[in-house]
Amino acid sequence: MVDFLQALVDGVMLGATYSLLGLGFTLIFGVLRRLNLAFGPTILVGIYAGSHVGLAWPGALWAVVAATVVAAILCGIYVERCSFRALARQAPVVSMISTFAVWMQLQELVSLFEASRTMPYPSPAWLPALTVGPILLRSDALLMWSGATAIMLALFVLLYRTRFGTAVRAVADSSEAAALMGVNVSIIGAAAFLLASTVGGLAGVLIAQSQQQVTPYFGLWATVKGLTAMLLGGAGSLPGAVAGGVILGVVETQTLWHFGGQWRDLASFALLFLVIALSPRARSEPTL
Amino acid sequence: MSDYAVSLLVRIGVEAFVALSAYLLLVIGRVSFGQQAFFVIGGYAAGIATALYGAPLAVGIMVGAVAAGVAGALLSAVMAPVGGIYFAAGSLAFGELVRVALLSFHYQVPVGADLTGPAGADGFRGVRALFTGGVSATAFMLAVAGLVALTFLAIALLLRSRWGEAMRMVGEDETASASLGVRVRRVAALTMAGAGALAGLGGGLFVHYATYMEPGHSDVMLGVHSLAYAFIGGLGTPLGPIIGVALDIGLLESFRFLAGYRMIVFGGLVMGLLVVRPRGLLDEVAVHRLSRLVAWGRR
Numbered sequence: 123m124v125d126f127l128q129a130l131v132d133g134v135m136l137g138a139t140y141s142l143l144g145l146g147f148t149l150i151f152g153v154l155r156r157l158n159l160a161f162g163p164t165i166l167v168g169i170y171a172g173s174h175v176g177l178a179w180p181g182a183l184w185a186v187v188a189a190t191v192v193a194a195i196l197c198g199i200y201v202e203r204c205s206f207r208a209l210a211r212q213a214p215v216v217s218m219i220s221t222f223a224v225w226m227q228l229q230e231l232v233s234l235f236e237a238s239r240t241m242p243y244p245s246p247a248w249l250p251a252l253t254v255g256p257i258l259l260r261s262d263a264l265l266m267w268s269g270a271t272a273i274m275l276a277l278f279v280l281l282y283r284t285r286f287g288t289a290v291r292a293v294a295d296s297s298e299a300a301a302l303m304g305v306n307v308s309i310i311g312a313a314a315f316l317l318a319s320t321v322g323g324l325a326g327v328l329i330a331q332s333q334q335q336v337t338p339y340f341g342l343w344a345t346v347k348g349l350t351a352m353l354l355g356g357a358g359s360l361p362g363a364v365a366g367g368v369i370l371g372v373v374e375t376q377t378l379w380h381f382g383g384q385w386r387d388l389a390s391f392a393l394l395f396l397v398i399a400l401s402p403r404a405r406s407e408p409t410l
Numbered sequence: 411m412s413d414y415a416v417s418l419l420v421r422i423g424v425e426a427f428v429a430l431s432a433y434l435l436l437v438i439g440r441v442s443f444g445q446q447a448f449f450v451i452g453g454y455a456a457g458i459a460t461a462l463y464g465a466p467l468a469v470g471i472m473v474g475a476v477a478a479g480v481a482g483a484l485l486s487a488v489m490a491p492v493g494g495i496y497f498a499a500g501s502l503a504f505g506e507l508v509r510v511a512l513l514s515f516h517y518q519v520p521v522g523a524d525l526t527g528p529a530g531a532d533g534f535r536g537v538r539a540l541f542t543g544g545v546s547a548t549a550f551m552l553a554v555a556g557l558v559a560l561t562f563l564a565i566a567l568l569l570r571s572r573w574g575e576a577m578r579m580v581g582e583d584e585t586a587s588a589s590l591g592v593r594v595r596r597v598a599a600l601t602m603a604g605a606g607a608l609a610g611l612g613g614g615l616f617v618h619y620a621t622y623m624e625p626g627h628s629d630v631m632l633g634v635h636s637l638a639y640a641f642i643g644g645l646g647t648p649l650g651p652i653i654g655v656a657l658d659i660g661l662l663e664s665f666r667f668l669a670g671y672r673m674i675v676f677g678g679l680v681m682g683l684l685v686v687r688p689r690g691l692l693d694e695v696a697v698h699r700l701s702r703l704v705a706w707g708r709r
Binding site: 213395 | 510678
């Protein structure tokens with residue numbers, strides 16, 4: 123029972139970062155109706171930038187965070203220009219293939235500057251671990267959860283309580299109708315992209331400080347986790363992406379705890395496959 | 411011909427099958443990130459047939475293609491009605507499921523002095539039918555090239571037939587084609603089985619050339635690459651994906667002097683190409699013009 127609770131708590135904390143990745147995916151997919159496969163790799167570049175800053179100025183955590191987020195945003199702008207704006211009049215699948223080309227570029231960019239395959243990432247080591255009854259709350263996991271929750275709250279206030287957020291949700295609902303109501307669809311699309319890159323960069327900081335290292339595989343990993351979180355919650359729904367991320371996190375930690383590490387990925391992909399196989403919505407989706 | 415050139419051509423031929431497999435699904439409007447799974451299923455099945463049960467090379471490769479085709483048909487029971495981003499994600503999940511499952515797939519049989527067969531994460535080693543059969547690398551390369559040419563012809567003829575017409579209709583608009591009497595579910599299921607068999611054929615050829623295969627060959631990057639090939643070479647003809655493979659492998663090899671910048675240059679080229687020609691080099695318009703040119707030349 124304690125094992126189950128411990129795995130549940132760990133899963134919720136891990137899942138909060140998956141929720142952030144899922145929200146980043148949903149912001150782009152919801153507004154532009156296109157998949158950004160390069161979402162993970164943009165975060166990867168951010169984390170590598172942060173890692174290099176952390177090596178150059180040990181102790182300057184704020185600089186690490188700033189470097190991570192700024193690099194992720196710059197890469198996001200690059201992706202938006204090359205794969206979305208330049209291809210706005212083409213079929214959505216063309217954008218997706220183009221983001222894959224950008225992915226190859228970003229991955230190579232990272233390996234150009236790497237000192238070694240695995241880069242260290244600083245974490246605030248002074249935070250204490252908490253114990254609540256028999257449950258242990260690791261400090262990095264706690265930071266991951268509280269940081270992700272704060273970012274999600276800020277994001278939901280922005281999206282549900284401001285004029286800008288209303289415009290974003292209107293475009294996501296129907297870009298034609300939003301355009302007729304005087305919303306500048308193309309600016310909202312770019313803004314959603316910026317917002318998604320910022321959320322992605324912050325998620326990258328939280329994940330990297332917990333893992334304390336990063337490898338070039340992070341790009342693929344983050345894209346798959348974000349895509350899974352978005353689809354588990356029903357593609358395009360913001361609260362759904364949050365729920366999807368938490369479900370994914372809990373399923374992963376529970377299988378890790380009860381069955382062992384090699385089943386962790388199997389369980390998360392089986393979950394995604396089952397949801398798609400059983401979802402009535404998947405059957406009514408138009409082609410990409 | 412040098413060994414290096416032969417191995418390069420075999421690689422192009424093998425990947426052309428996976429690219430054609432992804433192309434067939436694109437024709438019916440499905441974007442698949444999972445064709446690498448069928449590549450590996452075909453490779454394992456073909457390897458088991460020849461290395462473990464002593465089947466002749468050609469029979470083994472057929473077994474691989476059939477096994478992957480059956481796997482495609484089974485998957486279509488679940489995925490045939492699924493479209494759009496869900497098909498893409500579902501095929502990705504399927505590909506990764508196969509990869510992870512193979513990590514713990516052990517099936518070893520004593521052959522001669524030692525155990526042979528798939529050994530989990532260590533992969534499937536010792537598939538030597540090509541060498542024990544005395545087939546030279548050049549002869550094998552020619553056989554692969556012949557198979558690619560045959561497959562191209564078969565797909566080109568298929569796409570000109572009533573069946574191909576139905577496939578293209580499904581790719582354009584499922585609701586409209588269903589209302590015109592096209593059995594959408596059946597077209598999708600048969601295409602998925604055929605696409606699986608094609609990728610499996612590539613896998614069966616690969617495993618015998620390389621003498622081994624491992625779960626890592628079901629990397630999602632293979633699936634996404636083979637999807638991109640059609641968009642580089644052109645969606646207007648099944649020649650497109652083959653050209654895409656040849657361009658990718660050929661260009662990357664000739665970019666060796668750019669060590670460290672290859673993918674940056676190549677990614678940039680693909681990105682630029684998609685802006686100028688969003689449906690690839692040989693898109694429908696280019697194919698139409700070329701065929702008119704040929705017809706005019708004949709007059």
